């Protein structure tokens with residue numbers, strides 16, 4: 001391909017070699033890939049980013065697996081990023097990978113990566129964003145991001161995607177898990193998986209009732225903040241997206257073609273309504289703000305110096321000064337220190 005010669009080396013490398021891609025993802029996990037991320041950013045934006053989240057054991061890994069197979073049958077390339085912030089050493093990602101290795105192993109059109117999570121949850125969310133950007137620039141048609149929907153940060157990870165699928169299953173308890181966890185709000189598509197199990201009807205009823213109560217504003221979760229962005233510019237009365245509920249049996253692929261059809265519909269909706277742009281803008285602006293906050297804080301702490309910071313903390317502990325005055329004083333002093 002003549003196009004390849006014009007690509008930055010890192011982009012050419014990750015498009016040509018899975019090993020180069022894997023190594024880049026490791027550097028991203030280690031926060032040692034700033035230059036590469038800068039180089040590859042302009043080459044993303046083509047993949048469809050699909051988040052799959054839900055309570056433990058609902059069948060997310062099995063579903064992601066079935067979706068990957070169905071996309072492969074359509075001739076699309078697929079990458080899977082499994083993030084499990086709840087358990088670094090057990091369950092989730094590892095079990096999911098085992099299922100995938102059995103079903104998808106040896107297919108060059110599929111790339112699988114699970115994220116060994118470390119650090120704080122906000123850091124994980126940002127690393128996930130960077131990894132998604134790398135997979136996007138590596139030119140996959142589909143990027144599937146799987147995470148356990150157990151808390152806010154997991155919700156954040158899922159909503160780094162363009163289309164968010166919340167997976168529910170009957171028989172995991174008396175209540176619908178997604179309603180309890182508060183992740184229904186971010187669902188673009190709801191899946192009731194394990195539709196072969198008893199209790200499907202009551203799960204469907206509970207979800208429909210919850211959806212009826214929900215409002216229509218576009219909401220996204222980003223870096224710990226639930227942001228409400230303006231609803232889609234409405235062309236016709238019924239052009240706003242109605243969250244569909246799809247029933248699946250991930251283990252045998254039942255309902256997966258219907259799910260893929262809904263995902264495709266959602267992508268069209270995102271583009272034609274302008275919602276995709278709105279979401280991107282909102283989440284990028286939040287990301288830039290957060291990065292700016294981190295940079296400023298690091299710079300400030302450097303200017304203040306560890307010793308002075310420690311001394312001030314001691315004074316607050318001894319109640320000689322209150323925390324707000326302490327922060328104000330440190331800021332003022334750091335300004336003085338920054339001047340030549």
Ligand SMILES: Nc1nc2c(ncn2[C@@H]2O[C@H](COP(=O)(O)OP(=O)(O)OP(=O)(O)O)[C@@H](O)[C@H]2O)c(=O)[nH]1
Pocket residue numbers: 055056057058059060061062063091092093095096148193194195196197248249250251252
């Ligand atoms: N009967 C039935 N079992 C299913 C279905 N989908 C998944 N399972 C089974 O449910 C169990 C959990 O499936 P996983 O795909 O690992 O679920 P998960 O949500 O990824 O689990 P965690 O990553 O641990 O949160 C496995 O034993 C699957 O074989 C389904 O549609 N029907």
Ligand SMILES: [Mg+2]
Pocket residue numbers: 060061062092093095096
């Ligand atoms: Mg899993």
